[in-house]
Amino acid sequence: MKRSFIISCVLVLMCYLLAACGANSNSGANTGADAAGNGESNAQKEVTIKLFQQKVEIAEQLKVVKAEYEKTHPGVKIEIESVLSSQYGTKLKAKLAANEMPDIFNNGGYSDMDVWADHLEDLTDQPWVSDAVDSAKAPMMKDGKLYGFPLSLEGSGLVYNKEMFAKAGITELPKTLSELEEASTKLKAQGFTPFVNDYASVWDLGITIFDSFMAKVPDTDKFIADLNSGAATFAGNDVFKGLPKYLDIAMKYGNANPLTTDYNTSMTMFATGQGAMIPAGNWIQPLIDKINPNIQAGLMPMPVSDDADFNKNAVFTSPTIWVVNKNSPVKEQAKEFLNWLVTSDIGKQNVAKEFKLVPAFKSIKADPADVGSIGDDLTKFSEEGNSLPMQASKMPEGLYTEIAQSMQKYVAGKSTPDQMLAEFQASWNKLKK
Amino acid sequence: MDNNRASINMHPVLERSSKLERGSTVKRWISSQWMQQAFFIGPAILFYSIVIAIPFFFGIYYSMTSWDGVSGNAVWVGLNNFSTIFLKDPEFGQSFWFTTRFTLTAVILNNVIGFALAYLLSLPLKSRSAIRTIFFLPNVLGGLVLGFIWQFILVQGFPGIGKLTNLSFFNLPWLGTEATAYWALIIVSVWQGAGYLMVIYIAGLANVPKDLIEASVIDGAGKWQILKNIIIPLIMPTVTVCLFISISWTFKMFDLNYSLTSGGPYGSTESVAMNIYNEAFGNNRYGLGTAKALIFFVAVTFITLIQVKLTKSREVEM
Structure with a gap:
């Protein structure tokens, strides 16, 4: 009798532990669903766009852009992670292995595009495509389709x-x-x-x-x-x-x-x-x-x-290219963000003035005072x-x-x-x- | 707990009585020996297999493919990866040789310094525990942080001291040549590891019976004789543990290597772990990287087995 009592006690404890483990993920899913539910009632979804990029030089400036975008787009959060170019490739692969792929990330074009082909969203239909400089698009063209967003010329x-x-x-x-x-x-x-x-x-x-x-x-x-x-x-x-x-x-x-x-x-x-x-x-x-x-x-x-x-x-x-993750649940919002960056006045201004990069878009004119003497x-x-x-x-x-x-x-x-x-x-x- | 153990000991009796009392096969199944073992060990086995065993077997599979780590399909290439490693990749052999040299030096220095610290700090000193803490402290810092701190010290700090004191030791191009990068790695890994081994050695020294030492003092043994003929033979089990730990540490070193030298200059301080990492994630040849990791696994297992066997045979039973 004693023994079965102990066994059942431990059983109950174990069940509780296992249930707790399960419950965590459940509650996570629940809050997610709740947020989505609330969002729907407000006709807006609370989403987070994860941006993983290799230009540490513009890490600070991106924060300004992020604040600007979040202000005008309630319900959208942007999460920025910047790492040195030399570590970028391996970190991205680590993220892939951990199933934590970012929504927007860098790609080098050509052979790098082939490696990541399974993950790249087709951007050919985006409004900014005709405005982008041809040489900046070249590395990301495949079978007449464009898979990348050229942020700048380098x-x-x-x-x-x-x-x-x-x-x-x-x-x-x-x-x-x-x-x-x-x-x-x-x-x-x-x-x-x-x-x-x-x-x-x-x-x-x-x-x-x-x-x-x-x-x-x-x-x-x-x-x-x-x-x-x-x-x-x-x-x-x-x-x-x-x-x-x-x-x-x-x-x-x-x-x-x-x-x-x-x-x-x-x-x-x-x-x-x-x-x-x-x-x-x-x-x-x-x-x-x-x-x-x-x-x-x-x-x-x-x-x-x-x-x-x-x-x-x-x-x-060599253009700096951002790509959108094809398998991301928020890829539409990610595309919207990229579009905003190069078509809205405020976005354009940031690209030309804050990033100090030479823009890869015909309609964005870089002022020598902004892109600096090297860019000039x-x-x-x-x-x-x-x-x-x-x-x-x-x-x-x-x-x-x-x-x-x-x-x-x-x-x-x-x-x-x-x-x-x-x-x-x-x-x-x-x-x- | 005591009740539990007692009940397990009484098992056959209980089983018989439960059979009489309830007779239900389900209940008998639940309380069976097999079920109990599965119940207590099962979760551990489950997590072990999810986290270690299954990925390990996946690794064996990937080592026979030319997978790039990203794309969806892995092409089966059989043992091609292994022949590539042995026939066409001198860098892997070089990094193995570097790792062996590094392990030898670092293990010896780590253990000698760890033991010396432990021996000195077992003496009745006033600030003993404070000093022990100080020596143990580097181990609390992670290898990555430590590597970056030491990189700064070696590259920025040492030349600064060199300018002030004109000592040639500080004016060496630290991390800039093969030799300085090698010794920098040794210095930092000993600085990090000796404190940890010291703690284990202190525990070992505390277990040496005082009466034996007293008896030897009465017999007229000197300090060195006591150390050589009494203390060291008696702490051989501790030496086994410390050697085992330090060998597997240094042989598998990655974080320190990554942050301090990243294999440089010109790949001369690239450890095997780092070579595997670069192959799999830098060169996008995941299949080849896993094959290297498998070879590395066999090598590490072999070396530690030999070491444990050798030191075990020298242990003294009390």
């Missing part, structure tokens, strides 16, 4: 300090590697450190620098196809012969300990005048402005060769037709990390130029599909 190359260049008497921007070295000597004579090298960051080595070279290879698409088929090699390419030379110059005239200088440190160094040039793009404007509001920065193409022909075409543009330079290059498309997202996934490691090895003096290019080749062969 350009990268060498960002330089205009004041320092003026003081050193550099009137003409360096167009070849020899001219780059000459400019560096002049800067050094004035007591400036010519280069800020943040080689601890695989992003800047593997994307910003590597892509500057990749984009300047004539007929890049063919080169990439040839690399895949084995018909072309990095070592046999004229443009890539300039890469070790560029790194040599940057190291010779650069800061101490480049391999321990990370992105944040390098931003501080550049903004506080501890260096005149940094491989970066117009996305750094809000960051350096925050550290030093008076900085006069400009953008120039990264010289890749001693042949000026190779350097004629300049800075490449980028607009000029773009208008002159001197811009090349980005290549990073056409390359095998994960390539940039390995490329960057090979470059780190080279600048640390652990490999020769030939070995570095051979390592590029090995990484490519390993990672290609």
Whole structure:
């Protein structure tokens, strides 16, 4: 008797525990249903749009936009999460695995679009599509359909300090590697450190620098196809012969300990005048402005060769693309938010004035005072037709990390130029599909 | 609880009496031995299988596919992933070699320093518990936070001290070369782990019978002799535990590696765990990553089994 009493006691306890576990999820569902019920009676639903994005530079500005949108759209909440580009890809996959996919997130286009194809909402019918710049839409087009929302145009190359260049008497921007070295000597004579090298960051080595070279290879698409088929090699390419030379110059005239200088440190160094040039793009404007509001920065193409022909075409543009999760229950609201951002006056104003990004929409005119001096330079290059498309997202996934490691090895003096290019080749062969 | 145990002991009698009293097969089934065991162990087994066993078998399946971790379909490739790892991926071998070197150094230093701290802090000192707390404290911080803090100390703090004192130790390019990155990882992991092992060693030392030590002192044994011939043999069970813990810790190190060096410079400090992570999530080759994880699992199991066997054989039974 005693025993069955104890067993039944424990049974009851266990049932209670199990029920409690179940009840939690039940109550969660209930409140959800309640909220939805209430919402329906008010003809509005309380929804949350989760935005997960990789532009930490506009994290603060996005909060302003969020407040603005929530004010005019009662019942809609926006949840913003910003992470560094270098961590973005893995975090997004972690979210996918945890079944916590955001409603709006970043995508790099091309091969990255193919990877995420199962999750992308078709945006072809959106009102802003005709207004978007064609080159910004290109990475997200598939079978005549558009799967991405281009938030901005981005350009990268060498960002330089205009004041320092003026003081050193550099009137003409360096167009070849020899001219780059000459400019560096002049800067050094004035007591400036010519280069800020943040080689601890695989992003800047593997994307910003590597892509500057990749984009300047004539007929890049063919080169990439040839690399895949084995018909072309990095070592046999004229443009890539300039890469070790560029790194040599940057190291010779650069800061101490480049391999321990990370992105944040390098931003501080550049903004506080501890260096005149940094491989970066117009996305750094809000960051350096925050550290030093008076900085006069400009953008120039990264010289890749001693042949000026190779350097004629300049800075490449890569749009920042947001995509909408096809499987999201609030995808309509998410699309509505994107639409608001680029068609309403207040949204437009935020994109042009607050983000300090070069807008990817024809109807949004960027004021040089707003997009900053780097963005202004980028607009000029773009208008002159001197811009090349980005290549990073056409390359095998994960390539940039390995490329960057090979470059780190080279600048640390652990490999020769030939070995570095051979390592590029090995990484490519390993990672290609 | 006592009642419960008593009732289980009386089981056959009770069963017979219950048969007589109620005779219902349902009730007999509920109170059966099997049911009781299932009842008490069942939930644990259920959660263990959901959280560990099932994902593990899924992992074995994925290791034989070329799944990218995102798309809906995983293509079966058989043992291709394993041949890729052994034949075409020197980085994996390198990271294994790095991890082995790292584990050897870190385990030895961790245990030596942990034991030394425990031995010193078992002496009757005034501020003993305060010092113990201080040494244990780094373990309370998570590895990620710790890594970022130390990264700041090494990259920003050390050069600052170096400028003031001109000591060459602080002027080294910390984290910038293979050697400094390796030793930085060792320093931080020992700083984090030694305090924890110290606590286990203190517990072990407290269990060494005082009369044995007293007897040896009367027999004229010196401090070193006591340590070598009495204390260490008697705490061998503790050494087994500490070695086991520290080996599996350091061998599977990820968070510290990720936050302190992220494998750099140029991939020279990439641990196996990190290599797997990069393969699965950075290169989008989830299938290959899982295959590596499986190999890693076998290796870790093998090494810890050997270690436990070796140290067990040296334990002294009292």
